[in-house]
Structures are given as C-alpha cells and as structure tokens.
Amino acid sequence: MTFDVQKFRKDFPNLSLKVYGKPLVYLDNAATTFKPQCVIDAVSDHYAQGTSNVHRGVHYLSERATIAFEHSRQIVQQFLNAKTTQEIIFTRGATESINLVAQSFGRPSFKAGDEIVISHMEHHSNIVPWQMLCQQTGCILKIAPINEKGELILDEFIRLLTSRTRLVSMVYVSNSLGTVNPINLIIKEAHERGIPVLVDGAQAVAHQAVDVQALDCDFFVFSGHKIFGPTGIGVLYGKQKLLESMPPYQGGGDMIASVSFVKTAYNVLPYKFEAGTPAIAEAIGLGAALNYVQKVGLEFIIDYKKELLAHGTKILSSIPGVRLIGTAPEKAAILSFVLEGIHPHDLGTIVDQEGVAIRTGHHCTQPVMDFFKVPATARASLSFYNTKEELNILAKSIYRAKEIFHA
Amino acid sequence: MRDELYQQTILEHNRNPRNFRKIEGATHAAEGYNPLCGDHLWVYMKVDSCGVIEDASFEGSGCAISKASASMMTTSLKGKGVQEAQILFEEFHKLVIGELKPDEKPNHLEKLTVFSGIWQYPARVKCASLSWHAMHGALEKAKTVSTE
Numbered sequence A: 001m002t003f004d005v006q007k008f009r010k011d012f013p014n015l016s017l018k019v020y021g022k023p024l025v026y027l028d029n030a031a032t033t034f035k036p037q038c039v040i041d042a043v044s045d046h047y048a049q050g051t052s053n054v055h056r057g058v059h060y061l062s063e064r065a066t067i068a069f070e071h072s073r074q075i076v077q078q079f080l081n082a083k084t085t086q087e088i089i090f091t092r093g094a095t096e097s098i099n100l101v102a103q104s105f106g107r108p109s110f111k112a113g114d115e116i117v118i119s120h121m122e123h124h125s126n127i128v129p130w131q132m133l134c135q136q137t138g139c140i141l142k143i144a145p146i147n148e149k150g151e152l153i154l155d156e157f158i159r160l161l162t163s164r165t166r167l168v169s170m171v172y173v174s175n176s177l178g179t180v181n182p183i184n185l186i187i188k189e190a191h192e193r194g195i196p197v198l199v200d201g202a203q204a205v206a207h208q209a210v211d212v213q214a215l216d217c218d219f220f221v222f223s224g225h226k227i228f229g230p231t232g233i234g235v236l237y238g239k240q241k242l243l244e245s246m247p248p249y250q251g252g253g254d255m256i257a258s259v260s261f262v263k264t265a266y267n268v269l270p271y272k273f274e275a276g277t278p279a280i281a282e283a284i285g286l287g288a289a290l291n292y293v294q295k296v297g298l299e300f301i302i303d304y305k306k307e308l309l310a311h312g313t314k315i316l317s318s319i320p321g322v323r324l325i326g327t328a329p330e331k332a333a334i335l336s337f338v339l340e341g342i343h344p345h346d347l348g349t350i351v352d353q354e355g356v357a358i359r360t361g362h363h364c365t366q367p368v369m370d371f372f373k374v375p376a377t378a379r380a381s382l383s384f385y386n387t388k389e390e391l392n393i394l395a396k397s398i399y400r401a402k403e404i405f406h407a
Numbered sequence B: 001m002r003d004e005l006y007q008q009t010i011l012e013h014n015r016n017p018r019n020f021r022k023i024e025g026a027t028h029a030a031e032g033y034n035p036l037c038g039d040h041l042w043v044y045m046k047v048d049s050c051g052v053i054e055d056a057s058f059e060g061s062g063c064a065i066s067k068a069s070a071s072m073m074t075t076s077l078k079g080k081g082v083q084e085a086q087i088l089f090e091e092f093h094k095l096v097i098g099e100l101k102p103d104e105k106p107n108h109l110e111k112l113t114v115f116s117g118i119w120q121y122p123a124r125v126k127c128a129s130l131s132w133h134a135m136h137g138a139l140e141k142a143k144t145v146s147t148e
Ligand SMILES: Cc1ncc(COP(=O)(O)O)c(C=O)c1O
Pocket: A030, A031, A092, A093, A094, A095, A096, A123, A125, A126, A171, A173, A174, A175, A200, A202, A203, A223, A364
C-alpha cells in the first residue's frame, strides 16, 4: 500500500499557505511541526466551550477540563508505554523537563567530583542545565566524542563511564545531524554500571515508536510542538521510584497535599512536579496530536520518511558543491548541509524567496558546528506530510542560489 | 514584493572584499560575533593623532551581507574623522532598520544606501550591522561586541 500523503496534507491548514505568491514548502519540522486541524480544534474547543481550571472545582466545567487533561496524560502514557500515569509529568517542553531533572534529581545529591556524561551532539538544552548544575554542585561534565559521520564513538563513551558517573544524558535523535544514537546499547552499558540514563527524545518521538519500558531508560523527555502538538507543553517521563525520591521542582498550587505555615505536605505523583495552573488547553492538544499520529499510523510515517530521506539525500548529493553534514547510516529525515561559496544564511534567504522554509544557523548545537568546522549549516528537516516534489523544489531553489552567487 | 536583497554591488563585494586583512599596529580593533548565524569578524582601524582614520580593514567569515557590509564600511571609513565615523554609524544603523529613507533625508551614506532595503528582511539586519557595531565598539574601546 502506498502512503497517501495528499490525503493527510489536507489535515494541516498551514500546508496550503502561500508565501511571496508561491506555495509554501515547509522543511523546518525539526524546529517545530505544523498542527493538524484536530489539534487546533481541541485547543480552541477548550477555550470556546470548556474553559476552566483543573483539579480545583466541583463545578461542571472544571470537572470536564480535569477529565480531558488527565485523559491526555493517559494518551501520553500509552504513547510511551509507561507503566502508570504517575510517571508522566507535564512540563513546558523538553527543555524544562531536563532542567527539572537537573535541579530535582541532580542538585540535591550530586557531589563535587561526580560526573555527568553527555555527547558532543547535544542540543544546548541538554548541555546548559548540566553546566549550571556543575556550577552549583562542583560535579563535572564529560563529553562523549563523535566521528566524521556524526556518530557517537561508542567505545569512547563507554570509557567515560566510571564509578563517579552519576547520570548519562543523551540525545536519541540529533536535531542538527539526524543521527539516531544506539540508545539501547547506551542504556545497557550505563545500567551495567548502575548509572541512570536520561533520553532526550525531542526529535525521536516523531521519528520512531518509543517504548520506555523496553528501553528501560530512567528519564525520557520530549516537546509537544515537535510532534504536531501545541507549544508550551512537554513531557517528562521518569521511573516512579526515582520521581518519588526527588524533591519538588517548583512550589505552588496543585503540588501540595496540605499547606500550613508550620508544615507543607507535597502532593503525590505526578502532581508533585506540576506546581501552578498547567497548560491545560495545550495538554489537551497534545493528547489530540498523539491520537492523530496513531490514526495515521506511526509505522507508515516511519517508512515514508525513510523514502523521503533517501530521495533528499540523493538529490542534494547530486548538486555540485553540496556537502552533507551528518552521514550516519542510522539517520532520521534531517538533511544538514553546507554549500561551497554560499553562506547558509544567504542560502536560507534565497530559498525563502522561492517559498522554501529551511533553517540556517547552528541549530542550538554549537559544539557540532565546531566539530565539523562550519560556522553554520542549512537544514531541511522533513515530516511525513512533505513530498518528493517539495524536495525537488528545494533542489531547484539551491540551483537558483548558485546562479545568483555564480557559485 | 520586497526589494532585491542581493544586489550586484553586494555580491561583488562579497566575492572580492576590500581591505580584507589585518592591520599591524592598529590603534583600534574589535571583534564582532553573531552566534546565531556564525558570522564572526574582526575590524581594525589605524587612527592618527588628529583623529583621522588612516586605514580600516576587516577579517573573518560570514554571510554575503555581513561581508559586503564590512567591505563597504572599511572603504567609506578611510580618510574620515572619528566623529564622522560615529555619525556614519548612526545613519547606517537607522538605514538598516528602515528609519532613514536616503531619498528623503540628507545623509552621508553614499554607496552604503545599497543596504536601504534590508529592513524588509528583519532576520538579516544584524548581518548588515555586525561590522558597524564592531567598528563602533572599537572606537569606544570595547573588545568584543555581539549582536545577540
Ligand atoms: C534534540 C533536541 N533536544 C531538545 C530540544 C529542546 O526542545 P524545546 O525547545 O521544545 O524545549 C530540541 C529542540 O529543538 C531538540 O531538537
């Protein structure tokens, strides 16, 4: 059965946009994805027909909002195959989830000289929270190196695991290289040494099925907006035992069982980590987004994106002067590249005039840019609603840039 | 439709940047860095005892807009007084954010008006102004300026 991309494209109102009179070709899906109508409806229905706070009222609307909000938590739990909904904490996004772990898991117990291992291909959001923790506690950040293809050098990674390692925090799918890390192996090696692992799944969730129990990871984070959901909502999955042992991240309403000026008792999981009024409409929207992914069928999405990646790799490689950055055999549909004689920023502006939206810059992975000795790259990141024709338009607009620059 | 960004003058200065070198014994120098796009350059000036810019140059890497802007800046700075350079900085700054319309208001920008359409490309304004901020910083004795 062939994947009927045109049918699904109709679900995304943004895909029919025109820019500068030309059909929009949106190839910046690693930054954020478009939202299907059902997600937009779920969010607007909450505001139009059900605005209310959650966990706080006995009245009809509040009860209904609470049910919808908690139902989304269940959808996330099933999506990740977590054991219970208590292990699903709603946050603002992957970034906040990582900061939560750094401050609630790391800060109270990591000591000076303890070590945290990350990789050279991390997003800044999986670097800076640990650097801050290092400043606070005196622990040390160790960086597992990558090779010319943009793959983690596994032996070197394993060598970094010592009796002082307290946590491995690793990206599953790199946003700037597309590399899919052998996360199973990484977790196995760490666990053999009793080291917990946080998986940054920001790019992974839209790329492949995730089963946190099968992975046996200790923490898993992602953002709703990269998987067709709203911005401002994300998830921290954590093993119940670990989450229970951690103090709250922020204080406020919802995260308490009882408050007096003498003693405050914290609420149970997951509420202990959800201080204040949460992003209710966004959480409901995330539930709708994950349901949508199930409806389309993640397995079809995966296969079709492989096709797109192969096509994109082929046509980009055939353009003289193009150098792909990130050529790991295990790769998601992310094409980072540089073009001889044209700075990525100029390329971005020129293809934009042809209606093609790509990202240019360091993609919040400056160490990766340093490794490949480029100031920036251009990046086309694909979603299942993209087409081969759109990649051809990208290629054509690159040729247009070469013409303008005589490159 | 927006004005064409990549005009011939800009493309030409990008291909053959003027004063693309270091000045040994520069009296003023500063680094300009825009981490977001990776534009990274150094601006050098030699100012004589009367406050005249004898020589101006730049080095580094960046997009066509930042390179052409730096190249054209160094050419227009040479022979100018420090005060004039500061005025030019103010005018160029207003030009790239669209506050100064060169046809409507007297100015000293001359060839630099080739950047008059750049305000229509908000993401690129920083590229055009990077070297200018570095130059300004150098005259004010800041070592590194960042447009972030
Ligand atoms: C690999 C990776 N990790 C983390 C993040 C941070 O996500 P957010 O900005 O939604 O918190 C991103 C977003 O670009 C990402 O690609």
